[in-house]
Amino acid sequence: MGRLTLSFLVFLLLRWFVASAWYEALAVSFSAYTFVVFVYQIGQRIVILECISAIASLEILAVPAITYWLFPGSMPIESSTYFSYALPAYTAFYVGIGGLSGRDSETLHRQYIQYVIDYLQARQSVAVWLFVIGLGGFFLKALLPEVPAFLGALPMYCLLVSTLYAYYSTNAYWMLLVGLVISLLLINTVQTGMFGDLFFWLLFLLIFWTISLSEPITIRAKTMLVSLAFTLLLIIQSIKGEYRYNTWGSSRFDRTANAGLMAELLIDRFAHPGKLLNTRHFVASFGRFNQGIMIGSAMAKVPVHEAYANGEVLLSLVYPLVPRLLWPGKPQTGGYENIRRFTTLAQFENTSINLSPVGEGYVNFGYGGVLFAYLYGWLLRGGFQVVFSLADKMPSIILWLPMLYIGCLTMETDLLSTWGSLVNSALFIGFLSWSMKCIGVQL
Template identity: 30%
Template sequence: MNISRIIFALFALFIVLLVSANDSFRIEELTAIGLFVYFLLNFIDSIGKSYNPLDVLILIALFQCMVMPTVVYHVYNDDIGIKALKYDMTVSADRYYGFIFPAVIALIIGIKLPGVAQRSYQQRIYQTIQRAKQHLQGKGNVGFLFIIIGFVSGIMTFFVPGDLNYVVYLFEKLLYVGVLYIYFSDFKSKKLYLGLAFFFIFSKSLVAGMFGELVYIVMLGSLLVLLGQKIKNYLKFGIALAGMVFIFLIQSVKSEYRAAAWSGTGGGASLYLELVQDRLSDPGKFFDWTTLFPFVNRANQGMIIGKVMDHVPARAPFANGETIFTSLAASFVPRLLWPNKPIAGGKVNMERFTGFVIDGYSMNISPLGEAYGNFDVEGGIVFMFFYGLFFALVITMLLQIGKKRPTILLWIPVLFLNSVQIETDILMCVNSMIKSLLFVWFCYWAGDRFLRLKL
């Protein structure tokens, strides 16, 4: 038995016992805190040892759907101003945790089940990456080509309209793949090109005021880069702490920066650094409940799930799988043949499942909220098991493909970029995965057929 996991479990139990000194906490809330601490410590310990992007999904689901709702229930939920702004949890804690607790547990079981059945998972991941390194010796030019295509496509996304924009968006992701191809190759001056690529990625995030993709791609890419490296524990926890501070800073200044950037009155690196410096100049703000509320509210996906549970079935019927099946169909049928097929972004689902009409900003019900809105409590729990299992089986499939095409693992950050998120919906997560898989197949096919490049 892994001694580290025993230590992590004991530490998680210790945290739970500390929190339980306040007897107002429910057993589900205490268990959620314990699970989050355990999976977080296990995730940090796995840096350099193994690689599973779905561990990120588990952490986000526990944090956004269970830990943050606990904070809101105990700190903010009875505040008159919070209720007036509709930022409260809406439904009782009994009803909310009666669904969300077993649903998240079912998601975790679905994700972990294939790995339990394949005890060699960690070894297979490492061996596939080693074969990818060998395969890319003398082929760094492939990564350079990807970076050029991704760079040009990234600029084009500002000008190409309609459905064609999504095609360009997929080609833009070659920038991320190219970075990994160059890193794992013997390409000369790789540090220069990697630096330029990262500069472009960060610059585009600043221009658009959108940092979510930057955070996820850096996280998934960095974990892949660190795979196989012997990293001391203090360094792992230092990396994790720096990453959490980075994310916290981004979230704390994002609203102010985005307002300035989108209004045309400001933006750019100077404003961003100014806002970050302002936050760091007064660390006390990070521990004030009033100042913390925007971050808590942004991270609390349970707020929207609670509104789904309040709205359905009291004011709208269960969808009985309609939006799920429609999402699957939308992944394969082009808009040219289905002009009215659903559009990702959350507007339709928010209106249907919560009664809220959103305009000018993005908000979505999450896969958990959509699972409840379609199948009620019991059916939603079962669905979340198969939802987690689906993505776990995709990784199993990629490892199988990796026997002949080891570089397939370098596409994982792009393939799972949207699938590890919890604040979107099933259309975004599944549709993105399926279309990205088709895009990867096309790139390998085109490389073999037209460019004579064995990607």
């Protein structure tokens, strides 16, 4: 009830003191509600779905609304037109992902974590096995950037899962293993200039650490952790543009590592905090999460200048099920083609912008995309429920949730990417479990 009261107060403040339109005030207050729910549930549940909901609300509702207030000329369509679709579409997504339904009891996830701890006591060596597999994937991906995800990125993710296995199995060397994995993650960030994995994996580790504490984490501690997360996000947004400018070439595989430059940029930001704590940087940082530009541009073009795709997006549900070995020309992602076809936005090989599943719903079905958004949320929730149903026989499957959902955390991608990430990760986990069982190791 307190969360609803807070969101209602935000609505009233925006409506009367900022003089915003009712739909803009509702969008920001709804976003505030989902964020408060996420923070409140930290330490009580495995808040992956709540995290996805909060990030989506920021990208689709809050940031676009603030942009309409401050820089309305930068948005491709009128505010009333944009929110006539975005607000019901996000609401449908939120209902689909389970945001307004009754959650499991707060003790249920904690009970499953205890099952994991008990289950892993006789399997302490599994963490080492996963670390070795992850290390192999890390080196293969570093040496051959174009290697398929099934041989590079997915095995590399075992590094992070190994830390959870080590921690919950009370492996004597779990702290050493965590330190090694974080070091490798930092090296990967320096090599690739991609900061998303670093931020989101640290977030996942935080989620699992807080729920395993003997006593629920306090509101003050949650506030401090969220503040640290936002500070890290501001630092990342502050340095990544300059770092990429100096280390990226003309193609997505033409990238060089420069640890010295990375250290120099970090030292500079800590020495001059004014470069972080200023209005210009805040606007630029959070403008990066404005999916309203992509969705709005698509609404401006479709169907006036480009016909609705009439369900072509549904093919994305089939693509991941066909091995690339059998279909060499299988689409990589829909992002580049979607932006070119459905918007007037510029797209370059070494950068990536995307319509998001909500935007894809519109360009395929118009306002029928609201139902599509609901089904997308329902799909993500269904995967989560399947994992917990399997956990009754294999409790440790819960520790693979981060790997399953790493590609689904934001709306800055497309259905092919998110669904493909979910399916490919599930197939890899199944194959790995079978392979390990063949040599007498039970995951």
